[in-house]
Amino acid sequence: xxxxxTDKVAIVxxxxxxxxxxxxxxxxxxxxxxxxxxxxxxxLDEAAASITDEGGKVxxxxxxxxxxxxxxQLINTTAEKYGRLDVLVNNATMTRHGxxxxxxxxxxxxxFSVTADATFIGxxxxxxxxxxxxxxxxxxxxxxxxxxxxxxxxxxxAAKAAMTQFSHCAAMEVAHTGVRVNVVVPGSVxxxxxxxxTQGNKNVQETLENAIPMLRSGTAQELANAIAFLxxxxxxxxxxxxxxxxxxxxxxxxxxxxxx
Numbered sequence: 210x211x212x213x214x215t216d217k218v219a220i221v222x223x224x225x226x227x228x229x230x231x232x233x234x235x236x237x238x239x240x241x242x243x244x245x246x247x248x249x250x251x252x253l254d255e256a257a258a259s260i261t262d263e264g265g266k267v268x269x270x271x272x273x274x275x276x277x278x279x280x281x282q283l284i285n286t287t288a289e290k291y292g293r294l295d296v297l298v299n300n301a302t303m304t305r306h307g308x309x310x311x312x313x314x315x316x317x318x319x320x321f322s323v324t325a326d327a328t329f330i331g332x333x334x335x336x337x338x339x340x341x342x343x344x345x346x347x348x349x350x351x352x353x354x355x356x357x358x359x360x361x362x363x364x365x366x367a368a369k370a371a372m373t374q375f376s377h378c379a380a381m382e383v384a385h386t387g388v389r390v391n392v393v394v395p396g397s398v399x400x401x402x403x404x405x406x407t408q409g410n411k412n413v414q415e416t417l418e419n420a421i422p423m424l425r426s427g428t429a430q431e432l433a434n435a436i437a438f439l440x441x442x443x444x445x446x447x448x449x450x451x452x453x454x455x456x457x458x459x460x461x462x463x464x465x466x467x468x469x
Contacts, residue, residue, distance in 0.1 A: 213441040215240035218291040220284060222274055222331065223301030225252035227400035228350060228436075230259070231429035232298055235437045237265025241296065244287050246272040246280075274301045274327040284334045293342060296440045297335040299328045299372075300350040304365045312364060320364030325371045332379050332390065339388040346440040347390045349376045350432075353455050356394065373451060380449035389448040391439040396455025397426040422457035 219236045223229040225247035237243045237260045245260075247253050250271045257269040268287075274280055288294040303323040305316035332347055339345025354362050355369030373392050380390035397417050418425050435454045438444055453459045 212240045213437070213443065214296070217295035218242045218244070218287065218293050219296035219298070219440070220244045220246070220287055220294065220331075220335075221298040221300060222246055222280075222327070224298075225249055225256045228395065228398060228429045228432045229298070229300040230256050231433035232300065232436045233267070234260055234263070234265070235430075235433040236296065236440070237267055238263060239437065239441075242266045242268075242291055244268045244270060244283070246270045246274070246283060247301070248273050274323045275303065277326060277330045280327055281330050281334045284331060284338070288338045294335060294338045295342075295345055297331055297345075297347045298350065298436055298440065299331050299347070301327065302350075302365075302368075304362075306361050306365060308361055309363050317364045320368040321371070324365070324368035325375070328372050329375060332376070336379065336383055336388060336390075340383060340386045343387045345388045346444075347376075347379070347388070348436050348439050349373075349390070349392050350436070351376075351392050351394050351451070353394055353396045353453065353459055356451075356459055377449050384448050389439075389444070391444070391448060392451045393432060393435050393439065394451050394453040394455065394459070395427065395432050396453070396458045397421060398429060398432060399426045400429055420458070421455070422461055425456065427454060427456060 214236050219241045221229050221233040224233045224245035233243045233245045245256055253269045253271055257267045260267040270283055272279055272283060301323050303319055305319045328349055335347055349372055351373045352369040354366040355373050376390050376392045432454050435452055
């Protein structure tokens with residue numbers, strides 16, 4: 210196993226399951242001291258145990274990312290406790306799906322509360338620490354919904370698009386300091402959240418997968434691999450990019466195949 214994150218400190222939000230957990234596990238396996246956070250204490254404890262069982266170093270903090278002051282405090286406390294902060298992965302999100310005609314302003318805003326607002330606070334706070342260090346990497350986890358349109362996800366899509374463009378601006382502001390900011394763009398990923406969204410309907414899942422050029426969903430580990438790459442020194446000259454990890458979906462032109 211590579212040791213790209215030996216002696217480094219990382220925070221991963223929304224890390225009790227799915228992409229966040231796989232990312233935390235990957236960073237810990239590669240030597241990082243990882244701080245994981247999510248709302249549910251029980252799931253968080255299980256996630257922490259999965260990391261320590263593999264010999265990783267982890268601290269678990271129960272936290273609602275919509276509580277922005279608490280999130281800012283977590284980042285600052287982590288840097289003070291461990292003497293540095295090398296990686297921040299803004300993975301947590303909050304979704305309120307629904308058609309625009311029936312969406313309340315409150316639910317519209319809830320889509321932004323974690324996806325955009327917490328990403329802003331987390332990125333801003335981490336950047337201040339990392340700029341003083343002269344190094345650091347922030348990876349924000351967006352979605353293909355932030356690039357393409359679909360019915361029923363206007364709030365979620367708008368929040369993810371905001372996250373992506375904010376990340377581009379952040380990257381430009383600190384590029385000269387040694388701090389990098391990049392975005393990973395997942396497509397359909399086989400996670401508990403996506404399974405819940407399809408309600409276990411195999412026909413729906415097959416339809417989704419058949420619409421992907423690679424004819425399958427991604428895995429949480431495949432997303433973790435991409436996030437770890439962008440967070441590592443292997444990507445030392447990469448900043449301000451959107452990296453789709455989606456089986457080719459964003460690249461595809463939506464017309465019937467002319468040649469087979």
